[in-house]
Amino acid sequence: MPTGKLKEFKQRKRQRMLLVMVLFVLSLFFVAALMHIGAGDAEWMGMSVSNLTPANAMEFGIPKDERGVVVNWCEDPAYSSGVRGGDLIKAINNKKVKSIGEFLKVTKTVDISKGVLIDALRNGQPLYITLESKMGLHDTIKKAFNIDLGANALDNGNAKQAAFANRSPAETAEAGTINNPGPGTAPAGPNLPTPKEQNAAQKELIEGHWLGMELIPLTPELAKEFNIAPDTKGILIDEISLEAAESGVLAGDMVVAIQGMATPDIATFTEATRRVKNRFDAKVLVSRRGQILEFTITSTRTLGFSQNEAAQPITPGALSPHRSRSKPCTACHIIMTTGGQLPTDAGDILPSPPPITKGAVAIHEYRGKCKTCHVILKKI
Secondary structure, three states: OOHHHHHHHHHHHHHHHHHHHHHHHHHHHHHHHHHOOOOOEEEEOOEEEEEOOHHHHHHOOOOOOOOOEEEEEEOOOHHHHOOOOOOEEEEEOOEEOOOHHHHHHHHOOOOHHHOEEEEEEEOOEEEEEEEOOOOOHHHHHHHHHOEOOOOOOOEOOEOOOOOOOOOOHHHHOHHHHHHOOOOOOOOOOOOOOOOOOOOHHHOOEEEEEEOOEEEEEOOHHHHHHOOOOOOOOOEEEEEEOHHHHHHOOOOOOEEEEEOOEEOOOHHHHHHHHHHOOOOOEEEEEEEEOOEEEEEEEEOOOOOOOOEEEEOOOEOOOOOOOOOOOOOOHHHOOOEOOOOOOOOOOOOOOOOOOOOEEOOOOOOOOOOOOHHHOOOEEOOO
């Protein structure tokens, strides 16, 4: 074969090989796209689920060999039936659901009126839940008080602001007063479920406390206020004292990991602190204005673990003091008429405030007119 033709043949061969490689790569992308059709979130019977990822597997302690869809959050009827955020749903009516696509396919065929059996995994332990379309706690309270417990609550058509009455300790025995009135005493109102019946211990966490750190979830409003990138995965330190203050972390820092375990929310933060509870020191990784810093927090005693709080109790018909969270109020709050919160605490009053001279500069934040609390002395 002449040299010119040989060179032309080799060039065409390289072009064909390049074309085959390009088509092969494109086919891989096409197959990958087909595999991800249906990915994302799906909602059914009050629960929102997503595909299992390495991130949420680590967050909820799901073993590597498990398959299913993860519950992001839930409300009634799923919540009342026993489903909880973080559950891994493996099968519905004995039909496996390894992806969002399979979940949607199965849920379209089930008859919820007959009850649905969910094969799930929670904290690494298998459990079976019978999902029923029944009135849950949220709807029960709404019916009992004829109110809307949504973001803009109404009571018989008239908006009213919640206020906790300043009552004596005897009057705060709510369950006895409302649910078990004494002889000859009419019930004080409709039967309100007790805090235990309202699953008070299972409400969504909004605040954590550990070694002088007070931590809260990052909201879009807080991210904007403190110039924090909204995609930062961690929880915000809003107050600092005790051992945490000595370590070097500051209010405004985002705690992103403890001793190598990521802390995207208060639940995982608590689990991370449980893992170091018997230690005398631990590494805390924080994000400060986008810079990642590592501090060592130490204690003369063992570190212990985080103690947490859910949202404060609210009264029936309470107006929401915050923006809508796209979930019922009962996901975070319990409903109480009295005894859930003192109307006045140490932050509202000053014990025996000293006299001050007229025109003195306040040593604390503004709390109204000075003469309300202080005796005003004339300047000499």
